[in-house]
Amino acid sequence: MNKIKVLVTGGCGFIGSHVIHKLLDYDSYKKIVNLDLLTYSGHPENCGDITDKRYKFVYGSINNKGLLTKIIEEEDIDVIFHLAAESHVDRSIDSIEPFISTNIDGTRCILEVIVEMNNNHKNIKLIHISTDEVYGSLNKDDKPFNENSQISPRNPYAATKAASDHLVLSFVNTFNIDAVITRCSNNYGPRQFPEKLIPLMIMKMMNDENLPIYGDGKQIRDWIHVEDHVDGIIAVGEALDKGIVSPGEVINFGGDNEKTNLEIVDKILQLFGNTESKIEHIKDRLGHDRRYAIDSNKAKNILRWYPKIKWEDGLRNTLKWYIDNTDWAKSITSGEYRNWINKHYN
Numbered sequence: 001m002n003k004i005k006v007l008v009t010g011g012c013g014f015i016g017s018h019v020i021h022k023l024l025d026y027d028s029y030k031k032i033v034n035l036d037l038l039t040y041s042g043h044p045e046n047c048g049d050i051t052d053k054r055y056k057f058v059y060g061s062i063n064n065k066g067l068l069t070k071i072i073e074e075e076d077i078d079v080i081f082h083l084a085a086e087s088h089v090d091r092s093i094d095s096i097e098p099f100i101s102t103n104i105d106g107t108r109c110i111l112e113v114i115v116e117m118n119n120n121h122k123n124i125k126l127i128h129i130s131t132d133e134v135y136g137s138l139n140k141d142d143k144p145f146n147e148n149s150q151i152s153p154r155n156p157y158a159a160t161k162a163a164s165d166h167l168v169l170s171f172v173n174t175f176n177i178d179a180v181i182t183r184c185s186n187n188y189g190p191r192q193f194p195e196k197l198i199p200l201m202i203m204k205m206m207n208d209e210n211l212p213i214y215g216d217g218k219q220i221r222d223w224i225h226v227e228d229h230v231d232g233i234i235a236v237g238e239a240l241d242k243g244i245v246s247p248g249e250v251i252n253f254g255g256d257n258e259k260t261n262l263e264i265v266d267k268i269l270q271l272f273g274n275t276e277s278k279i280e281h282i283k284d285r286l287g288h289d290r291r292y293a294i295d296s297n298k299a300k301n302i303l304r305w306y307p308k309i310k311w312e313d314g315l316r317n318t319l320k321w322y323i324d325n326t327d328w329a330k331s332i333t334s335g336e337y338r339n340w341i342n343k344h345y346n
């Protein structure tokens with residue numbers, strides 16, 4: 001495929017915005033349409049500075065099949081990178097309904113539209129972005145999850161992502177669609193919504209506030225820089241196109257970088273040089289998984305993909321980004337970005 005026309009769902013979110021910026025670096029992408037509903041985690045500024053004529057923003061929901069059909073037909077879309085989601089575990093514990101609606105039913109809409117388009121002589125490729133959380137939790141000495149590990153989600157967010165993964169695989173088998181699933185560990189980097197651990201801690205430190213850590217803080221996650229994840233996602237799209245990966249395959253991405261939450265916060269404190277903010281242990285998250293770790297050997301072998309960004313460098317440049325972009329962060333904490341969205345889109 002020479003000139004690829006892409007639909008990115010959730011392109012105003014954290015990872016989606018990096019996908020869009022990265023795709024624009026390649027001449028082979030002729031059109032990049034970003035479909036985003038601008039929910040609380042979608043910030044218009046995340047793609048607001050793009051002037052490239054190949055880029056187009058469409059405000060709307062993946063749950064709107066009519067809109068999806070219109071975009072795919074009018075823009076002649078070849079590939080969908082599907083990142084739109086409700087993505088925060090804590091929110092799924094408070095209320096699962098939006099997670100079922102977006103993560104499961106929204107994915108169902110995309111799948112049904114792909115089948116309808118394919119019946120109409122299209123051949124849409126789907127890269128479905130999922131998470132290591134679908135595999136459940138590991139004990140300290142367990143081997144990292146690989147693509148054959150059992151699906152065993154343990155929180156409502158992970159359950160809805162697992163359900164959407166199952167839907168994708170069922171559509172590959174039943175309707176012969178060209179879809180692959182990527183499952184990645186915890187991402188960090190610029191533009192992550194400040195409810196997630198790293199930006200939350202950075203913002204608290206910027207305000208000299210205490211740093212709330214769930215339970216004993218010894219929960220382990222495998223951290224990967226968002227740009228490494230995005231390189232992997234794009235490599236999967238190209239590999240599917242070239243037949244290097246087949247429909248129905250799953251590919252894991254991780255950073256080979258397991259850290260406890262406490263280690264992370266200590267490191268940020270050290271890089272920040274902050275002496276005012278103190279760690280404050282708070283009541284643990286309900287059902288909090290102890291450890292995630294990912295084996296990315298398949299991606300390394302098949303795609304020749306490796307996580308390139310070193311943890312300390314990545315963390316330092318993330319910290320710098322939040323310090324240099326206080327307006328972005330302030331517009332979120334003050335709610336100003338919602339006012340802008342409501343004025344322009346609601």
Ligand SMILES: NC(=O)c1ccc[n+]([C@@H]2O[C@H](COP(=O)([O-])OP(=O)(O)OC[C@H]3O[C@@H](n4cnc5c(N)ncnc54)[C@H](O)[C@@H]3O)[C@@H](O)[C@H]2O)c1
Binds near residue numbers: 015043
């Ligand atoms: N952040 C991580 O560490 C991580 C790790 C592995 C996988 N993932 C997966 O990657 C994807 C993106 O995660 P993220 O961290 O960028 O999330 P995010 O919350 O930052 O962004 C989600 C985006 O989706 C949009 N959105 C939500 N509902 C929508 C709808 N109905 N229609 C259109 N747009 C909608 C939001 O406005 C937002 O821009 C998710 O599928 C998530 O499960 C995330």
